[in-house]
Amino acid sequence: MEQHLTVTLARLRDAAELYRQLDAAQRHRDDAQQRQADLLALDAEYAADQEEVSRCDRDGRDEVRRLTDELAALTAKLADRRQRAATEAKLAAALAVDIASLARRRDELQARIREVQEQTARANAALAADATVAADARAGIARQREVLADRGRQAEAVVPEITEELAHLLRLLPPRVAGRLAQIARRHGDPVADLVQGACAGCGQTLPFQHAVDADRETALVICQGCGRYIIPRSSRRTRG
Ligand SMILES: [Zn+2]
Numbered sequence: 001m002e003q004h005l006t007v008t009l010a011r012l013r014d015a016a017e018l019y020r021q022l023d024a025a026q027r028h029r030d031d032a033q034q035r036q037a038d039l040l041a042l043d044a045e046y047a048a049d050q051e052e053v054s055r056c057d058r059d060g061r062d063e064v065r066r067l068t069d070e071l072a073a074l075t076a077k078l079a080d081r082r083q084r085a086a087t088e089a090k091l092a093a094a095l096a097v098d099i100a101s102l103a104r105r106r107d108e109l110q111a112r113i114r115e116v117q118e119q120t121a122r123a124n125a126a127l128a129a130d131a132t133v134a135a136d137a138r139a140g141i142a143r144q145r146e147v148l149a150d151r152g153r154q155a156e157a158v159v160p161e162i163t164e165e166l167a168h169l170l171r172l173l174p175p176r177v178a179g180r181l182a183q184i185a186r187r188h189g190d191p192v193a194d195l196v197q198g199a200c201a202g203c204g205q206t207l208p209f210q211h212a213v214d215a216d217r218e219t220a221l222v223i224c225q226g227c228g229r230y231i232i233p234r235s236s237r238r239t240r241g
Contacts, residue, residue: 008177009218012232015169015181016192022162023189025155032152036145043141046134053127053134060120064113071109078102177221177230184228193229195222203227 081102085095170178184191193202198212205226207215214220215231222231 004174005221006218008174008221009232010236011169011173012177012181012192012230013234013236015166015173016190016194016232018162018166018169019185019190019192022159022166025158025162026189028155029152029159032148032155036148036152039141039145039148043138046137046141049130049134050138053124053131056123056127057120060116060123063116064120067109067113067116071106071113074102074106074109078106180223180228181230184230188227188229191229193224193227193231194234195231200224200226200229200231202229207231 078099081095081099085092085099088095170182173181181191188202190202193200195201195207195212195215198209199206203224203226205224206212207222207224211220211222211231215222216233218233218236223229224231
C-alpha cells in the first residue's frame with residue numbers, strides 16, 4: 001500500500017509538471033493570438049494615418065486641377081473678348097468692362113492656385129513626417145507579427161505532444177485517481193497543486209492540520225476541500241534534505 005502511494009504521488013508530481021507545461025503552452029499560444037489581434041488593430045490606425053496623408057495630397061492636387069481648368073477657360077474667354085474689342089469698335093466700351101472683370105478674375109484664380117499649392121506643400125511636409133513614422137511603425141508591426149506567428153506555431157506544436165504524454169501517464173495511475181484528475185483538469189488547468197505552508201497553492205485555502213501533515217509526509221493522497229485539486233509537496237520528502 002505504502003509502495004503504491006509513493007508511486008502514485010510520484011506520477012501525480014509528473015502529471016503536475018505536464019499540466020503546467022500544457023497550461024503554459026496554451027497561454028503562450030493564446031497570448032500570441034491576442035497580441036496578433038492588438039497589432040492588427042494598431043496597424044489599421046497607422047494605415048489610416050497614411051491614408052490621411054495621401055487624401056490631403058490628393059485633395060490639394062484636385063483643387064489645383066479644378067482651378068487650372070477654370071483659369072484656362074477664363075483665359076480663352078479673355079482672348080476672345082480682346083479680339084472682339086479690336087474688331088467691333090461700337091462694343092469696345094462694354095467689352096472693356098468685361099475684359100477688366102475677366103482679368104481680375106484671372107488674377108484671383110492665379111493667386112488662389114499659388115495659395116492652394118503652397119498650402120498643400122506645407123500640409124504635405126507636416127504630414128510626411130507622420131507618414132514616415134507610420135510606414136516605419138507598420139514595418140515594425142509586420143516583423144513583430146512574424147515573430148508572434150512563429151511563437152504561436154511553436155506553442156501550438158508542443159500541445160499534442162504534452163497531451164499524449166499526459167494521457168500515457170493517466171493510464172498508469174489508479175483509474176479512480178486518473179478519473180478525478182481529468183475531471184478537475186476540466187475546471188482548473190493545474191489539477192495538482194503544491195502544498196505551500198499548509199495551504200493549497202491552487203486556491204489558497206488552508207488545509208486541515210492532519211491533511212497538511214499527511215500531504216507533507218506523503219502518507220496519504222490529499223484533496224483540497226476548497227478546489228478539489230490533489231495536494232502534493234513540490235518535491236518529494238525522500239529527495240528533500
Ligand atoms: Zn485548493
